[in-house]
Amino acid sequence: MSARTYAVRTYGCQMNVHDSERLSGLLEDAGYVRASVEDEADVVVFNTCAVRENADNRLYGNLGRLAPIKSGRPGMQIAVGGCLAQKDRDTIVRRAPWVDVVFGTHNIGHLPTLLERARVSDEAQVEILEALETFPSTLPTRRESAYAAWVAISVGCNNTCTFCIVPALRGKEKDRRPGDILAEVQALVAEGVIEVTLLGQNVNAYGSDIGDREAFSKLLRACGRVQGLERVRFTSPHPRDFTDDVIAAMAETPNVMHQLHMPLQSGSDRVLREMRRSYRQDRYLGIIEKVRAAMPDAAISTDIIVGFPGETEEDFEQTLHVVREARFAQAFTFQYSKRPGTPAATMDGQVPKEVVQERYERLVATQEEISWEENKKQVGRTVEVLVAEGEGRKDDARDRLSGRAPDNRLVHFSRPDDTGAGPGAPRPGDMVTVEITYAAPHHLLAEGPVLAVRRTPAGDAWQRRTGSPSAPRGVLLGLPTVGAPAAPPAAGPGCGPCGE
The missing domain is CATH 3.40.50.12160 (Methylthiotransferase, N-terminal domain)
Structure with missing residues (x-):
């Protein structure tokens, strides 16, 4: 049978x-x-x-x-x-x-x-159980990626954002012990993983459940001491808990990437108050300023909700102001969606759909322009790209591969000559060094020859899993939507990594 x-x-x-x-x-x-x-x-x-x-x-x-x-x-x-x-x-x-x-x-x-x-x-x-019995991280796992992995450091959320139903569904925050997290990271590296993303509904609140306000920055530094771990990311932090020790740990730990996804949701102090978001515009922009002072090359992305109940044109203009000031590399933008069971669902002042749509389009156009301008600054730079498999360009798949730069920007690059004249075709999980020649709003292009190919244990792990010696022709390599965490999916109108 x-x-x-x-x-x-x-x-x-x-x-x-x-x-x-x-x-x-x-x-x-x-x-x-x-x-x-x-x-x-x-x-x-x-x-x-x-x-x-x-x-x-x-x-x-x-x-x-x-x-x-x-x-x-x-x-x-x-x-x-x-x-x-x-x-x-x-x-x-x-x-x-x-x-x-x-x-x-x-x-x-x-x-x-x-x-x-x-x-x-x-x-x-x-x-349907009302309380967590065991951390999902302790269960058997079939990971989608051989070279990149999610590592949950906590579950649940202690916030009470009025638009978000997640705390009611996943419960209060519960933190894993640091030793358990590091043991999982070390085991992953032993299997060939070279990139991990630390994951939590409110990831930088880590430590509140174990009584250590600097637990998250300590965890980042501890990941920096794991031999063979080349890239560390995390998602999604809350501005309320984004402290100076975290910025220092990011700047001073070589394998922690200079990339930050930090939800804004709104630039209006009045709307943030109605959302029960415990920061204001000045606080948010102050964090951005500190991050860029410590890491000038940092790429910052965000989540924004358009049309929250009661949002006025003046409120929306404040959001546009923050977008222009912060100069996000990317923004995941959402039209407010009423969710039964949340306080916002019964608030007065629900914004007409046509007004929300018009504001949404203006926001997207503004961010597209900024993303393109910021990406153009990358032209001429030499970057090391982690070759990945999954999403990417649908055209020219035979001649181009894709991957992520350290700052998480998507890079399409020319396939190296695998006939012996060049460095050879890289595998997913390997690293290539390329020079950026062109920028679009959502990706970078390296049209010249690959400058170097660095074979990695992650590429070995991918080869063992697939039985393929290299990336086959006609198969586009990019970042998987499922299983490879370097590119967070649209985070949705929550403070943590929630969306659809």
Whole structure:
């Protein structure tokens, strides 16, 4: 009898991606095999987000599409987990009675048992725990990337932002012990990983649960002492907790990248107060100024919400002012989405959709111009790029590869000559040195020859996993949306790494 197959579909944030890697690991530990075609899997798992309304629509749309497939395949099972499952509970089974298992953010470790129980009893299993039983990081893992990894340092959030439902779904912040985190990092490096991203809903609040206000900066410095670890990133910090010791640790620890993703949400002090964001415009811009004084080459990105209830044109102009002053390398912009269960959902002054759309377009145009101007400053610079696989340019895939510079900018570069005349074709996880020749708003281009290829243990790990000696022609290399953390997905209207 052949092993049952599975597919995990992830919606949302980096924390969801982290959890999906654990779900895959749990299923493989239980004897399942990853399906080569998702729709043909015996078990399809949806790991969901609940931050934006579109997340609901996507889930139920996909569940509806799978209903006739499931009816024609006896034994197929569908499971729904994550934040939306934690929020909707029995609603999912009522709206989609063909779903077999619903599980929450606190009990992902129970999935194999719930699937077996549903198969034996022939009825849906709904299990939503209110408190975390064990850190997901301790569960078996099937990582999507051989060379880059998420490392969760905490779960949950202690903030009460009025637009965000995440604290209600993931609970209060709980910190892992520093020794456990470093042990995971060291084990990853031993497997060939050369880049890690430290992950938390409010990552730089790390230490509040263990009583050490400088725990996060100490953790960054400790990662700097891990031999073989070349790049350290983190996401997403909260401006309230962004202290000088963190800036110093970033500047003084060679393998901590000069890249920062710090949500703004709004530039208006009045709106920030209504959002219950515990900083104001001056505080935010002051952090940016300190970061750039310590690291002039730092690339800073952010999240911004347009159309929060009560936002006036004057409030929006304050947001544009901060965008112009901060000169973000990139901004993830969102139109406010009313989420049931949040205070903002019942606030007066809901902004008409056409007004929100017009402001959103102005913000995007402003940021696009700034991103392009900032990227143009990179032309002529020589950078070392971590070659990656996944997303990237859809054209010229045969002749170009992609990867991330230390500041997290996406770089497309010419494929090295692999006939023996040049340095040879790099593998995902290897490093290449290139000179930037052209800039666009969202990527850089190195059209000249690759100056150097540095083979790494990460490239060796990728080769062992795939059995391929190098990146095959016709396969575009870039950064995966799932599993390689160098480029945070759109973080959504939360202070941490939540979105859809």
